[in-house]
Amino acid sequence: MDRAIDMTGEQRKNYRIFLWALLVTATAALAALLYYGYWGSIPSTIKIRAGVEQELNFRVPISGEIYRAEEAAQVYAPQQAADGGPQKDTDAADDTRRIHIDFAHTVKVRANEIDTYQMDLRLFGILPYKKVDVEVIQDRLLIPSGIPIGIYVKTEGVLVVGIGEFENGDGEKVSPAKYALQKGDYILKIDGEEVENKKQFVRLVEKSEEENMVLTIRRSGEITEVMVKPECNQNRERKLGIWIRDNAQGIGTLTYRDTNGTFGALGHGINDVDTSALMDLEEGTLYRTEIVGITRGSSGSPGELTGYIEYDTDNVIGEITENTTEGIFGVCSAGMEETSVTEPIPIALKQEVALGPAQIICSVTGEPEFYDVEIIEVNLEHDDINRGIVIQVKDEKLLTLTGGIIQGMSGSPIIQDGRLVGAVTHVLVQDSTKGYGIFIEEMLGH
Secondary structure (H helix, E strand, O other): OHHHHHHHHHHHHHHHHHHHHHHHHHHHHHHHHHHHHHHOOOOOEEEEEEOOOEEEOOOOOEEEEEEEOOOOOEEEOOEEOOOOOEEOOOOOOOOOOEEEEEOOOOEEEEEOOOEEEEEEEEEOOOEEEEEEEEEEEOOOEEEEOOOEEEEEEEEEEEEEEEEOOEEEOOOOEEOOOOOOOOOOOEEEEEOOEEOOOHHHHHHHHHHOOOOOEEEEEEEOOEEEEEEEOOEEEOOOOEEOOEEEEEEEEEEEEEEEEEOOOEEEEOOOOOEOOOOOOEOOEEEEEEEEEEEEEEEOOEOOEOOEEEEEEOOOHHHEEEEEEEEEOOEEEEEEOOOHHHHOOOOOEEEOOHHHOOOEEEEEEEOOOOOOEEEEEEEEEEOOOOOOHHHOEEEEEOOHHHHHHHOOOOEOOOOOEEEEOOEEEEEEEEEEOOEEEEEEEEEHHHHHOO
8 A cells, every 4th residue: 555655656756747737847948949940030130220310119028238349329219218218328438338229118219430340239138149240331322223234244264063074986985084173163274274165175175186185163262272184085086074154144133233333233143044144254245125025924934135235335234244143234335324213312221121111123124114013022031131122013014024033033132112222132933923132231231
């Protein structure tokens, strides 16, 4: 009997331990769920305009401290004064001054100088959340474009897009470059001589007379040298057994022109079609292009714009100087002012973009036109910066013409409340009425 009582007590003890463990696990799971649920509520970098009071209205249970890196700034925190009104903090006097921020309420900020600040934030004031950089920037006015552009870019050296094999003079399968080169390598020099294009590369390989060649390559951003010995194929042509590319062409849409004569386009970089890697740019050119055909998009089948481009100097409208994840950028040629459909307009920062009606500008009919869309998602902290915005086409005319977002419309400016919000980047393949966009501040911060 006594033993039976002891066993019951042990069972109760184990049951209590189980319940406590279950409670702790459930609490931890809930905390983790809340933590990751709030992770994207505040971006890792917040930009604000110099000299303008602005509201940060995230409305999340996250608080912390902001402190200045160099210059003084005014930060208005929603502390309550005795009369119930908001209490205004005084200017930060030195870089040890920290000001409390509570994003459960609207926070008003003002910084008079271009500067950088940092916030240390905690969820519910307890759990470490993230460090957030605050960048004070000069306000910008940009000219939205929406015109179609022909794009030509030349790589630095030649890009290796594939490694293969061939039969030598004895009928044996050989692959001279198999263990020396990799898909995605850029071959910059052969035996110290700079490689300018594919034609010259073939000539230099042929000149080698089957001797070892030293190739200077760029691989994953690092410059190195490898040694390769070409072999003759059955036609006595010296080969390395690689496929290479030295340029890319296509069409897209110009997003904006700056008042200083520069431009931004596409909203994403130009990636090699075979390696999917961002192409290293040596030089690039923008050309006028004419839209000559439209393939409508449908579920599972993205459509596209077909353009006609004449690659001659009379049609050059800009020089591409950068190919980045955020788009292509460069300098406008004289005369591009004729393409404008609007005057310069302000930009919208991430936190100012709202769900609801907006417009895009594109030239599917040959001239830039405004088309109605709706912003249905705003992701302030998306892993892919090219997908921070999700839009849905509402304009019946555009839906009839294209079925929604199609290839070639990348770079189409997104306008909301008279401000430039961002640019279209991709179509949702399973629903061509929807597309992704990049915030304009990401393009400007490339």
